[in-house]
Amino acid sequence: MYIIKNALRCISRAKSRNILIGVIVFIIAVSSCIGLSIRQAAESAKEETLNSMSVTATISFDRSSAMKDFTPTEKPEQGGEGGFDRNSFKEMMGKASSLSLDEYLKYAQAHSVEDFYYSLTVYANGDDSFEPVSNDSTEQTQNGSMENMPKGMSSGKAGRIFGQDSDFTLVGYSSETAMTSFADGTASVTDGVVFSEGTENFDCIISEELAAYNDLAVGDTVNLVNPNNEEEIYTLAVVGIYIDSSANESSFSPFGSTSTDPANSIYLSYNALNSIVTSSEETNTSEDDSETAALSGNLEGTYVFADVDSYEKFEEQVRDLGLDESYTVTSSDITAFENSLTPLNTLSKTAGYFLIVILLIGAVILVVLNIFNVRERKYEIGVLTAIGMKKGKVALQFLTEIFVVTLAAIILGAGIGAVSSVPVTNALLANQIESTNTRAEQTEQNFGRGPNLMEDGTNGKAPTAPDSKGGGMGGFMDMFNPESENNYVTEISSATNLTVILQMLGIGILLTLIAGAASMLFVMRYEPLKILANRD
Amino acid sequence: MSVLELKDICFSYDKTPVLKDISFEFEKGKMYCIVGKSGAGKTTLLSILSGLAAPTSGAILYNGEDIKKIDKYDFRSKYIGVIFQSFNLLTKFTALENVMLSMDIAGVKGKDKKSKAMQLLESVGLDEDEANRRILKLSGGQQQRVAIARSLSYNPDIILADEPTGNLDSETQNEIMEIFKNLAKNGKCVIIVSHSPDVAEVCDVKYELKKISGKKK
Incomplete structure (x- = not known):
C-alpha cells in the first residue's frame, strides 16, 4: 500500500517529467483509439449487416473451372488431332450449362x-x-x-x-x-x-x-x-x-x-x-x-x-x-456487400499499419524516457534500498508510477479519441471513397470512356439518361465498371465501444510493461553502496 | 551479551586488503566510537556493519545470530538504524514523509504512524513547521536531525552514525551528541564512526582502526 502512496507522491512531486510522459502517452492513446475505432467500425459494419442481411445464392456452372479441367488434345506434331477441341468443349458446355x-x-x-x-x-x-x-x-x-x-x-x-x-x-x-x-x-x-x-x-x-x-x-x-x-x-x-x-x-x-x-x-x-x-x-x-x-x-x-x-x-x-x-455456389448479395465495404476495409487496413507504427514509436520513446527517468533518480533508488526497501519493491513503485501516468493519459486519450473517432473516421472514409472513385474514373479514362460519361462529376458512375426508362448507357458502363453499382459504406455512426476500450487498456498495460521493464532492469542492477559512495 | 559482534572480519577491495581480522563487540546502552585515519577502512567497516557490503571473510553476529541468515534488507530496515554522513534523505519529500516512509519500509503497523513520526522529529528538536518542509529547505543540522529521527523510526537496537558531526557547527554538534547520549542511556547501542577526537571523548568505548588492523584501546 505504501508503495502506491509513495508512487503517487513521487508523481505529484515530479510534475514536468510526468506531464511529458503523459502527453506522449496521450498522443499515442488518441491515435490508437482512432485507429482501433476505425478497425472496430469496419468489423461492426460487417457483422451487423451480415447478421441482419437475408442472403440469397444461386448455383451456376463454373466456366473457369471447366476451362481449367478441359484438356486440349495433343497437337498434330505430337501425334494428336491438334490444339483445342472446340466440339468437345461445346459438348461439355452444352451438357453442363x-x-x-x-x-x-x-x-x-x-x-x-x-x-x-x-x-x-x-x-x-x-x-x-x-x-x-x-x-x-x-x-x-x-x-x-x-x-x-x-x-x-x-x-x-x-x-x-x-x-x-x-x-x-x-x-x-x-x-x-x-x-x-x-x-x-x-x-x-x-x-x-x-x-x-x-x-x-x-x-x-x-x-x-x-x-x-x-x-x-x-x-x-x-x-x-x-x-x-x-x-x-x-x-x-x-x-x-x-x-x-x-x-x-x-x-x-x-x-x-x-x-x-x-x-x-x-x-x-x-x-x-x-x-x-x-x-x-x-x-x-x-x-x-x-x-x-x-x-x-x-x-x-x-x-x-x-x-x-x-x-x-x-x-x-x-x-x-x-x-x-463443376458447379459453384455464389451470392451476389455477399459480393455486393463486400464491395460496399472496400473503402472502409482499406481504411481499416491502413489504420492497422498506422497503429503498429504509432505503438512502436511510442514504446521506444517511453522506454528511452523511462531509462532517463531511472538514471536521474539513481540517488533515490540508492537511498530507498539503503534504508531497507527491497529492489523489487522499488521497481514496483516505479512501475506503478508509469502505470498511473499511462492509465490517466490513456483514459483521457481514449475519451478524446472516442469523441473524435466518428468525425475523423467519416472524413478519412470520404477521402478513401473519393480516392477509390478517382482511381475508377482514371481507369475509365484510360479506356477512353471517361470524358464523355463523367463530365457531371459522377465519379466513374455512368450517368443515367433523363428518360432512363427508355435506356441509357449505364448498363454498358457497368459491364466495364464492376464497382459502379456499389453503394459504399460512406459513414459510420459509432466507432468506440467496449472492445476498443478494452484494447486501449491492453495497450496501456503493454506500454507500461515495456517501459517499466526497461526501468526495472536498471533498478535491479543498481547497488546502493556504489550509488551513495559515488554521490559522497 | 553483545548485541553486535564482529568476528575476524576481513575485507578486500580489488584484491587490496582494507580490513583484516577485525573483532569488535558492541553492547546495548553504550556509545562506541570507531576512529581511524583516512584510508583506515572506517567507511568500509560502517558499510559492513550496516549490511550494505559483505565481508570477504569473518562473521557478524546480531544477538548471537550470523546476519547472513537474516535478509539484508530486513537487517537494514528493522534491526539497525543508519545515519549517513551525507544524510541520504529523499530530497523531494518532507522531513515527516522521510520518517514515515522509513516506518512503512520497516513494516511498522498502526494508525498513529504520523503522530509517532512527529514525536520523533520533535524529540530531535524539529517543530511541526520544519517537519513539514521538504528536505532541501532544511539546514544541514536540521537534515541531520531528520536522519536521526528516521533511524529511530522503527526502534532498532543499534544506531550507526557516520561522521554525524562532520558538517555541523560546534553548538549543533553538541546538541546532536546529546541526542546520542540520551539514546545510549535509553538502552540503544550507538556506534559512531568519526575522526573527531571530541566525539571519541564523549563515547564509552573507542575502537581505533589502523591500516589492515584494528585493536581495542
Missing part, C-alpha cells in the same frame, strides 16, 4: 435453405402490332445492320439463347417471392393486378412505358412470336401494368438488343411461361435436337438463407446432396 428444375428443387432440400424460388427467362419478338420500346440509336443500329433480315433471325441460335436481337424478355416467376423487385418495393403494379401465383393462364404484366408505347391497357392482349419461327405465336392477356423505379438506374445498352431494356420486360407466371416453352419444343421437334428452332429458356433458381452462416453451410450440404464440382 444449366441445372434442371428437379435438380434445383433437390438442392432446396438442404437444411440451411430457408426459402427457394426460381424464374425462367425467354426471349421473344412481338408481332407487327406489338413493338418494343426503342430509341433512335438502337433503331439505327438494328436497321443498319439487319434491315433485310426478319426480326430475330439475324444471329440464329445466339439470339435465342442470349436475346441479343429479340424484342422482349419474358420472365416467368415461380412465386410472388421470386418477384423481388415487387417484394422490395422498387416495382409496383399501377393498374390492374399481378397474375395469380402459379397460374397456367397466359396472363402477364407489362411496363407502363411499354403499355403507353403500344397504346395498351389492362384487358388487352399482346402477341409474341418465336424469333426463329414467325408462325409460332403466343397470345398473352395483359392483366396489369407496372412501374419499375430501378429501371431508372439499370439502363439500356445501345449495343445490346431492345429486349435488355427493362421497359421491354414482360412478367408472367413460371407455369405459363414453361407451358409456352414446352409447347414451342413440341412444335419445333426435329430429328436433330441441336438445330431446333424452339424457344429455349434460362432457368435460374434462387436459394434464400436466414443468415450468412446458413449460406456458408449451404455449399457443403449441396455437395453432400450430389452437386457436381
Whole structure:
C-alpha cells in the first residue's frame, strides 16, 4: 500500500517529467483509439449487416473451372488431332450449362435453405402490332445492320439463347417471392393486378412505358412470336401494368438488343411461361435436337438463407446432396456487400499499419524516457534500498508510477479519441471513397470512356439518361465498371465501444510493461553502496 | 551479551586488503566510537556493519545470530538504524514523509504512524513547521536531525552514525551528541564512526582502526 502512496507522491512531486510522459502517452492513446475505432467500425459494419442481411445464392456452372479441367488434345506434331477441341468443349458446355428444375428443387432440400424460388427467362419478338420500346440509336443500329433480315433471325441460335436481337424478355416467376423487385418495393403494379401465383393462364404484366408505347391497357392482349419461327405465336392477356423505379438506374445498352431494356420486360407466371416453352419444343421437334428452332429458356433458381452462416453451410450440404464440382455456389448479395465495404476495409487496413507504427514509436520513446527517468533518480533508488526497501519493491513503485501516468493519459486519450473517432473516421472514409472513385474514373479514362460519361462529376458512375426508362448507357458502363453499382459504406455512426476500450487498456498495460521493464532492469542492477559512495 | 559482534572480519577491495581480522563487540546502552585515519577502512567497516557490503571473510553476529541468515534488507530496515554522513534523505519529500516512509519500509503497523513520526522529529528538536518542509529547505543540522529521527523510526537496537558531526557547527554538534547520549542511556547501542577526537571523548568505548588492523584501546 505504501508503495502506491509513495508512487503517487513521487508523481505529484515530479510534475514536468510526468506531464511529458503523459502527453506522449496521450498522443499515442488518441491515435490508437482512432485507429482501433476505425478497425472496430469496419468489423461492426460487417457483422451487423451480415447478421441482419437475408442472403440469397444461386448455383451456376463454373466456366473457369471447366476451362481449367478441359484438356486440349495433343497437337498434330505430337501425334494428336491438334490444339483445342472446340466440339468437345461445346459438348461439355452444352451438357453442363444449366441445372434442371428437379435438380434445383433437390438442392432446396438442404437444411440451411430457408426459402427457394426460381424464374425462367425467354426471349421473344412481338408481332407487327406489338413493338418494343426503342430509341433512335438502337433503331439505327438494328436497321443498319439487319434491315433485310426478319426480326430475330439475324444471329440464329445466339439470339435465342442470349436475346441479343429479340424484342422482349419474358420472365416467368415461380412465386410472388421470386418477384423481388415487387417484394422490395422498387416495382409496383399501377393498374390492374399481378397474375395469380402459379397460374397456367397466359396472363402477364407489362411496363407502363411499354403499355403507353403500344397504346395498351389492362384487358388487352399482346402477341409474341418465336424469333426463329414467325408462325409460332403466343397470345398473352395483359392483366396489369407496372412501374419499375430501378429501371431508372439499370439502363439500356445501345449495343445490346431492345429486349435488355427493362421497359421491354414482360412478367408472367413460371407455369405459363414453361407451358409456352414446352409447347414451342413440341412444335419445333426435329430429328436433330441441336438445330431446333424452339424457344429455349434460362432457368435460374434462387436459394434464400436466414443468415450468412446458413449460406456458408449451404455449399457443403449441396455437395453432400450430389452437386457436381463443376458447379459453384455464389451470392451476389455477399459480393455486393463486400464491395460496399472496400473503402472502409482499406481504411481499416491502413489504420492497422498506422497503429503498429504509432505503438512502436511510442514504446521506444517511453522506454528511452523511462531509462532517463531511472538514471536521474539513481540517488533515490540508492537511498530507498539503503534504508531497507527491497529492489523489487522499488521497481514496483516505479512501475506503478508509469502505470498511473499511462492509465490517466490513456483514459483521457481514449475519451478524446472516442469523441473524435466518428468525425475523423467519416472524413478519412470520404477521402478513401473519393480516392477509390478517382482511381475508377482514371481507369475509365484510360479506356477512353471517361470524358464523355463523367463530365457531371459522377465519379466513374455512368450517368443515367433523363428518360432512363427508355435506356441509357449505364448498363454498358457497368459491364466495364464492376464497382459502379456499389453503394459504399460512406459513414459510420459509432466507432468506440467496449472492445476498443478494452484494447486501449491492453495497450496501456503493454506500454507500461515495456517501459517499466526497461526501468526495472536498471533498478535491479543498481547497488546502493556504489550509488551513495559515488554521490559522497 | 553483545548485541553486535564482529568476528575476524576481513575485507578486500580489488584484491587490496582494507580490513583484516577485525573483532569488535558492541553492547546495548553504550556509545562506541570507531576512529581511524583516512584510508583506515572506517567507511568500509560502517558499510559492513550496516549490511550494505559483505565481508570477504569473518562473521557478524546480531544477538548471537550470523546476519547472513537474516535478509539484508530486513537487517537494514528493522534491526539497525543508519545515519549517513551525507544524510541520504529523499530530497523531494518532507522531513515527516522521510520518517514515515522509513516506518512503512520497516513494516511498522498502526494508525498513529504520523503522530509517532512527529514525536520523533520533535524529540530531535524539529517543530511541526520544519517537519513539514521538504528536505532541501532544511539546514544541514536540521537534515541531520531528520536522519536521526528516521533511524529511530522503527526502534532498532543499534544506531550507526557516520561522521554525524562532520558538517555541523560546534553548538549543533553538541546538541546532536546529546541526542546520542540520551539514546545510549535509553538502552540503544550507538556506534559512531568519526575522526573527531571530541566525539571519541564523549563515547564509552573507542575502537581505533589502523591500516589492515584494528585493536581495542
